[in-house]
Amino acid sequence: MAVRVQREDFDPGREIEALTAGDTAIGGVASFIGLVRDIAGGERVGAMTLEHYPGMTEKMLREIEAEAGRRWPLQASLIVHRYGRLEPGDRIVLVITASAHRDAALEACHFLIDWLKTKAPFWKLEETGGGEKRWVDARADDDAAAGRWVRPAGKNAAE
């Protein structure tokens, strides 16, 4: 179980190898990799800058990872989230989950990326092709999820 918040890129293959090395109880590994898209809201995106809340970001990522560990029998998991300036095609986020069986790995991976979107304090500033900068609005479904912040853990989605 680990989380990392970093400016640098990551190598998904190496991360999977490192996470699973030596644990032969693992029967399945699931991963999600988020990339910067070149189109948002019908407009071309030249680049984006991810800002975050150092300290709280790591804390929230550790909390959601611990929650996944309570809900599914995971052998290992990793969340890596980048910040700083990124261009279309760049990797933003990596989630890896490993379990004895595929269902737990796949479901926990989906849960982690869904929860991360509404619980980890990151904000995206997009630059359009023309050089104009604007803060990305949270989507309506993200807003609905935001209302669940104050509920105790374990009564949220993915159950």
Added chain:
Amino acid sequence: MKVLYFAWLRQHTGIGEETVTPPPSVRDVAGLVEWLRTLGPGHAEALRDPSAIRVAVNQEFATADAHVSQGDEIALFPPMTGG
């Protein structure tokens, strides 16, 4: 107490963080936001619509009625857009 601003709130206030000493009548998040709004036009603009703002007290998400006191770290930011 320490107040942190992120994303467009930081751009409006012009600062990422500040140390403030609100009057004793400020006891909760709603009261703090109301008081911070009086600190200047940038603050007033950033905090114009409380429904557009999310809050963390000591790095835990908090609601408008959450208690605040000296020594707390209060962060104000828009809904999050990571992932």
